[in-house]
Amino acid sequence: VNVAVARESATIKAVAKAANVSKTTVSHVLSGKRPVAAETRRIVIRIMDELGFQPNYFARALSANRSLAVSLIVQDLTNPFYPMLGRGLQQKIAEAGYILMLFDGAADPQATKSAVKTSIQRRVDGVVLAAPNARSAALALEKAGIPAVVVGATRTPRGLDWVSANDEQIAYDAVSHLLRAGHRRIATITGDLDGNPGLARLEGYRRALAEFGIGEEPSLIVEGFWSREGAATAAMALLRRRRRPGAVFCANDVMAIGALDAAHALAIGTPEDLAIVGVDDIEAASLVRPSLTTVRIPTLEIGRAAGTLLLERLANGRTTRPRHMRVAHELIVRQSG
Amino acid sequence: VNVAVARESATIKAVAKAANVSKTTVSHVLSGKRPVAAETRRIVIRIMDELGFQPNYFARALSANRSLAVSLIVQDLTNPFYPMLGRGLQQKIAEAGYILMLFDGAADPQATKSAVKTSIQRRVDGVVLAAPNARSAALALEKAGIPAVVVGATRTPRGLDWVSANDEQIAYDAVSHLLRAGHRRIATITGDLDGNPGLARLEGYRRALAEFGIGEEPSLIVEGFWSREGAATAAMALLRRRRRPGAVFCANDVMAIGALDAAHALAIGTPEDLAIVGVDDIEAASLVRPSLTTVRIPTLEIGRAAGTLLLERLANGRTTRPRHMRVAHELIVRQSG
Numbered sequence: 001v002n003v004a005v006a007r008e009s010a011t012i013k014a015v016a017k018a019a020n021v022s023k024t025t026v027s028h029v030l031s032g033k034r035p036v037a038a039e040t041r042r043i044v045i046r047i048m049d050e051l052g053f054q055p056n057y058f059a060r061a062l063s064a065n066r067s068l069a070v071s072l073i074v075q076d077l078t079n080p081f082y083p084m085l086g087r088g089l090q091q092k093i094a095e096a097g098y099i100l101m102l103f104d105g106a107a108d109p110q111a112t113k114s115a116v117k118t119s120i121q122r123r124v125d126g127v128v129l130a131a132p133n134a135r136s137a138a139l140a141l142e143k144a145g146i147p148a149v150v151v152g153a154t155r156t157p158r159g160l161d162w163v164s165a166n167d168e169q170i171a172y173d174a175v176s177h178l179l180r181a182g183h184r185r186i187a188t189i190t191g192d193l194d195g196n197p198g199l200a201r202l203e204g205y206r207r208a209l210a211e212f213g214i215g216e217e218p219s220l221i222v223e224g225f226w227s228r229e230g231a232a233t234a235a236m237a238l239l240r241r242r243r244r245p246g247a248v249f250c251a252n253d254v255m256a257i258g259a260l261d262a263a264h265a266l267a268i269g270t271p272e273d274l275a276i277v278g279v280d281d282i283e284a285a286s287l288v289r290p291s292l293t294t295v296r297i298p299t300l301e302i303g304r305a306a307g308t309l310l311l312e313r314l315a316n317g318r319t320t321r322p323r324h325m326r327v328a329h330e331l332i333v334r335q336s337g
Numbered sequence: 338v339n340v341a342v343a344r345e346s347a348t349i350k351a352v353a354k355a356a357n358v359s360k361t362t363v364s365h366v367l368s369g370k371r372p373v374a375a376e377t378r379r380i381v382i383r384i385m386d387e388l389g390f391q392p393n394y395f396a397r398a399l400s401a402n403r404s405l406a407v408s409l410i411v412q413d414l415t416n417p418f419y420p421m422l423g424r425g426l427q428q429k430i431a432e433a434g435y436i437l438m439l440f441d442g443a444a445d446p447q448a449t450k451s452a453v454k455t456s457i458q459r460r461v462d463g464v465v466l467a468a469p470n471a472r473s474a475a476l477a478l479e480k481a482g483i484p485a486v487v488v489g490a491t492r493t494p495r496g497l498d499w500v501s502a503n504d505e506q507i508a509y510d511a512v513s514h515l516l517r518a519g520h521r522r523i524a525t526i527t528g529d530l531d532g533n534p535g536l537a538r539l540e541g542y543r544r545a546l547a548e549f550g551i552g553e554e555p556s557l558i559v560e561g562f563w564s565r566e567g568a569a570t571a572a573m574a575l576l577r578r579r580r581r582p583g584a585v586f587c588a589n590d591v592m593a594i595g596a597l598d599a600a601h602a603l604a605i606g607t608p609e610d611l612a613i614v615g616v617d618d619i620e621a622a623s624l625v626r627p628s629l630t631t632v633r634i635p636t637l638e639i640g641r642a643a644g645t646l647l648l649e650r651l652a653n654g655r656t657t658r659p660r661h662m663r664v665a666h667e668l669i670v671r672q673s674g
Contacts (some may be wrong), residue, residue, distance in 0.1 A: 086441060
């Protein structure tokens with residue numbers, strides 16, 4: 001270890017000189033013990049990189065009791081939402097010298113707990129929770145002195161840093177698009193209504209109709225359980241009514257594809273007899289025929305926002321209040337409505 | 338650090354007693370300095386877990402110069418191939434107490450190099466390379482004493498541990514399915530032919546035809562460049578011939594959807610006038626209409642196999658010869674052919 005320290009010291013001097021900062025500043029970047037301005041930190045890290053400076057990582061981590069790593073705990077990595085989230089987060093934290101440890105829950109809600117435990121054991125610097133049981137996970141991490149940022153979340157995670165899409169506005173924008181196109185009898189196929197985003201998207205549907213002075217018709221609100229089959233069944237029931245709706249807002253794209261199935265089975269043309277709008281912009285949205293009009297959630301931006309909140313929390317500790325960042329979405333108009 | 342060591346020593350005794358092994362064995366599991374039978378290792382880790390034993394991770398890593406982490410370097414995490422690969426790898430390495438560090442290249446071929454550099458700095462124990470420039474990356478890692486396993490790879494990575502699908506056999510099985518259904522004029526829309534899997538899938542197409550005694554017709558082999566648009570253009574040209582093919586094997590599902598586009602535009606029915614078979618079983622394969630007959634590559638198994646090869650290499654060092662593992666695929670017959 002002495003040799004390593006000696007070699008490092010020599011090089012810290014070279015890094016400090018090239019970066020035009022003091023050796024102390026370089027040491028602070030290395031140890032993480034004292035805050036260093038983000039821009040200075042970036043410059044120092046870039047110069048270390050250019051000079052091929054390789055500090056003894058473990059000795060450094062041991063002295064600082066830090067790993068310069070951020071955990072990303074996701075519910076199900078094979079859901080296309082999460083890879084893009086991971087990319088945004090990695091981009092953001094890499095700028096500050098952190099690497100990404102990934103924990104995929106494989107859709108098992110119990111996996112969050114073990115991922116949290118391992119993250120604590122490995123002394124990660126921070127955690128992004130995009131998984132069930134985020135609230136209790138965040139509290140366990142806080143007890144261990146590790147900040148967490150929650151992404152998505154069914155229940156509003158009060159008191160915690162949180163990034164989400166604006167689900168109410170997403171639905172409002174989708175339904176407003178149908179209203180502007182002249183539709184007045186608009187149904188909605190909802191997701192589960194025991195939390196977000198199902199509830200928030202139903203609220204947005206209601207607000208859009210109310211603003212157009214259209215009274216709510218409870219029979220036009222049916223649950224599709226987020227699945228293609230659930231939505232196909234729900235759409236079948238809607239389309240067999242004597243007065244069927246001219247448009248349907250589906251709370252995700254998979255359900256919109258289920259509604260397309262039902263329309264196709266009943267020889268009802270889309271969009272001429274039934275306009276359909278979804279949410280998510282999954283890969284298949286542009287591949288099905290007719291292609292889906294949908295609302296794209298900027299997952300990359302969500303990941304970057306989570307990284308931003310986490311880096312700020314690492315710099316400020318618990319001195320600032322929890323923040324909620326909402327990322328903007330985008331209506332993608334294609335053929336279905 | 339002294340306090341931590343004292344507390345650990347006491348607990349190592351308790352772990353050893355509960356696991357019915359010697360304290361030396363527990364120490365070896367912790368330090369990673371000597372091989373411990375996989376089953377014993379699993380038992381010791383489980384008991385540490387049950388007893389809430391939390392060794393000082395960094396002290397341990399420092400003494401062993403190991404991180405108990407495996408890097409997964411992927412070309413593009415948003416390609417659905419990679420999340421499932423990551424899941425399989427995580428499952429396998431978690432059994433042996435390793436965690437996953439993720440490096441997403443975001444489709445930038447230059448990203449591999451920086452991910453390799455960071456992996457070396459962080460003293461990861463091993464690396465799975467599912468990214469471009471795998472060969473030079475593996476050599477750089479080998480110089481740093483870190484074993485690597487290559488997944489996929491355009492060029493055969495001789496001298497390295499390697500996991501792949503059997504691309505030649507995938508194409509053979511897809512085309513044999515069309516031949517068994519009575520088709521004789523079968524075209525193929527290929528991927529890029531400057532390496533695998535494009536070349537191997539063309540070879541499989543050729544072998545299936547040859548075994549049925551059908552002479553190759555060069556005009557039925559067209560390049561689609563792995564893209565929907567490329568394949569649609571290629572299919573248009575095929576379908577406007579005087580004697581058009583009755584079936585087409587597309588080297589991936591995205592190109593099969595491009596072929597569907599072309600058939601639809603020319604009012605050629607699928608499968609009755611043109612049978613179409615793809616490869617991959619992407620999510621959209623079951624969502625498009627008609628749904629795609631395709632070949633599913635068991636990505637989870639590829640990830641697990643990569644983990645198996647890496648763990649074996651960590652146990653054996655360079656004493657055993659490089660291995661190539663091929664995972665089995667599955668023909669999924671749906672509506673398109």
